[in-house]
Amino acid sequence: MSVPKFAQIKEFILENIQSGEWQENDRVPSENELTSQFQVSRMTARRALSELTDAGILTRSQGQGTFVASFKSQSSLLEIKNIADEVKARNSNYSCTILVMESISAIAPIAIALGVEVDSHVYRSVIVHNENEQPLQVEERFVNPALAKDYLQQDFHSLTPHEYLSQNAPLTEARHTVEAIMPNQEMCEWLNLYNEEPCLQVIRRTWSSQGIVSFARLVSPGSKYRLGGHLTFKK
Structure with a gap:
C-alpha cells in the first residue's frame, strides 16, 4: 500500500x-x-x-x-490549572469520562515531543472532562513512562492526570501553543457537538527536573471555554 x-x-x-x-x-x-x-x-x-x-x-x-519549533522548555505566560478545580470554583459539579488508557509505540512526532526514541512505548490517555455532566474539554495526553511508570494504573475519576503528574513528577516548566480549530467528527462526538463550531485547542508540553513528562492536546468548544491570565510587571 x-x-x-x-x-x-x-x-x-x-x-x-x-x-x-x-x-x-x-x-x-x-x-x-x-x-x-x-x-x-x-x-x-x-x-x-x-x-x-x-x-x-x-x-x-x-x-x-x-x-x-524550539524543543527546549520555556516559562509559560499561562498558569497551569487543574480543570477539576476550575469547575468546582464555579460551584459546578466535575466528572470525567475515560475513553482510552493504553500503551502505544511512539510515532515520530510523539517521540520528538517527549524526547524518546521512535517506536519506544509511551502511555496515551483520552479523557473527557465534564461540567455538570456536559463535556467541557477533551484531553489527549501522551506520557513518558520513565517519569510516571504507574500512570495507566491510576483511577482518573478520583484525580486528574494533572494532579497525578504534579505529585509524582513535579512540573517545573511548560510550553503552550494555543489556536482555534474546527473539530473533526470524532472530536464532535466526544464533545457532544451537534452543530460544528470552532474549538479552542491548547498543545502543552510539560517538564520536570528529570526531563519531558507529557505532551497533551486539550480541546474545548469555543462557546464553553476561554483562557485568561494575570501578569504583574516589575517596576
Whole structure:
C-alpha cells in the first residue's frame, strides 16, 4: 500500500529534524517549495505542514514562513490549572469520562515531543472532562513512562492526570501553543457537538527536573471555554 504524499512530506521533514540537519528555529521549505519537490498540490503540502504545526513540531509565522519549533522548555505566560478545580470554583459539579488508557509505540512526532526514541512505548490517555455532566474539554495526553511508570494504573475519576503528574513528577516548566480549530467528527462526538463550531485547542508540553513528562492536546468548544491570565510587571 503506497504512502500518501502528505505523509511522505511529513516523514521528510521529521527525518531532517531527527538527523540534526535542521535545528531549532531553522526555516523549513515553503508550501510552494514542497509542492515542486514532491510534485503535489499546495493543499497536500499545506496539510503536511499544518499537521506538524498542530503537533508542536513546527511553528508558522505570518509572512515569514515555517520553522522548526524550539524543543527546549520555556516559562509559560499561562498558569497551569487543574480543570477539576476550575469547575468546582464555579460551584459546578466535575466528572470525567475515560475513553482510552493504553500503551502505544511512539510515532515520530510523539517521540520528538517527549524526547524518546521512535517506536519506544509511551502511555496515551483520552479523557473527557465534564461540567455538570456536559463535556467541557477533551484531553489527549501522551506520557513518558520513565517519569510516571504507574500512570495507566491510576483511577482518573478520583484525580486528574494533572494532579497525578504534579505529585509524582513535579512540573517545573511548560510550553503552550494555543489556536482555534474546527473539530473533526470524532472530536464532535466526544464533545457532544451537534452543530460544528470552532474549538479552542491548547498543545502543552510539560517538564520536570528529570526531563519531558507529557505532551497533551486539550480541546474545548469555543462557546464553553476561554483562557485568561494575570501578569504583574516589575517596576
